[in-house]
Amino acid sequence: MEAIKAEFVITGGARRDQDKIMTIMKQAWTITRQDLRNNPYVLLWTLLFTMYLGFTISFVVSIELGKSGALNPAADFVMLVLTPFLGFIYNHRTFKYLQEDSYTHMLAFLRTLPILVSAVIMSRIQQAILAFVGNSVVFFMLLFTLSGTLRVYAGPGFFISFALTWIGYGMLIQALYIYLEFLRRGKAYFWLSLVIMVICGMISVIVRIYGANLVSITAVFIKEWQLLSPVMWGALAMGSLAILVSYRITLRRLVRRDLA
Template structure:
């Protein structure tokens, strides 16, 4: 059995063994993404019409891109109090599967989370934001959405190695630092007179699905996941899970 098939079997067995897990993830994602899509839609409209909320639009979008790769489950919610990621990794290491299959399973989890969360988030923004519908036709909006998804995949690679390398408490502090760094970058762009959201809109509007920014972000995102996964394999071979 190939590594991909082994990983897919593990993913399927998790959901078959606990169907409520899938229902909970879908429900929480719908509520969470629905709320922030409505909020983001209003702020994006204000930004596109020239009102003074440009920094807030970047902060919202950057924050949400850091959240797209997260599967909202009990394991995610309990990662500090129960160190659930380490417990999950210990369980996976006990299975008769190679380390590569564990990493492949984690990458599948990421792609499934991004597919579910981004579909909800960007679909709702397009429905709730008349300004962005007027500014971007469907093809250009797809380019806009996939550009931001590419940004989230770049961070996803970092999430993988951090999740598998440290305890739940340390994971929280590192992710908090990543969040602050991302927000700091948004602030520096704003102080320099730029806006990440407006730049993405402009490139997507001009190029559509041929957008070099979109394809570059997606390529860097997949490269990030692959590179960090390779480093994670070496870390998994030596990490003490006791």
């Protein structure tokens, strides 16, 4: 954190003359870069957790879409709950948010620096994008490799479209997590995260009651349309829009938030 402060003090004067958008992006990237540097094991922890998610979901999906054709809602539930987690970089702050209210403390420190509030939020979005790109490669490779049922739809077009569809959904829910990180304390963040999981469970059960399954429907529909799938493009559009809306609302409310 001190490294961030030193860098902003040195370069703050020159950046005031730059375009505002470029200033936001550069300041955000400074925060992102220093955050990664200050957590030397962050990539290892993130890789291990992503591999855990990939192993877990691949076996559940294999059971779900197996020869028995059972419509157990387990696959829908784990995909709905865990896919948004691909947008996290797993460091000390992520694991200690409940015990230490680490997000609030981080915001209180960053507020003392000569940086724009919008840059702080943009840094979180940058980290989410980096996480989705890196984590999704590992996650979906494991999912397609270990889940024999998904391999029957073999083809790069299907794999890419299936992954991007669920990434779009993950971005949608990640937008909610970004909002909660910046505007709620650790305990409230925890309980509201549980509410999101309960809602995902309810959706899974409702879909099951109607004799359907989101994972299988996604796979069958994408098999037909491949990279032209309106489901994929719709999911990505909704996810991107949700991130933008989350950014705007969070920015407006974070300026007025009391971090004491």
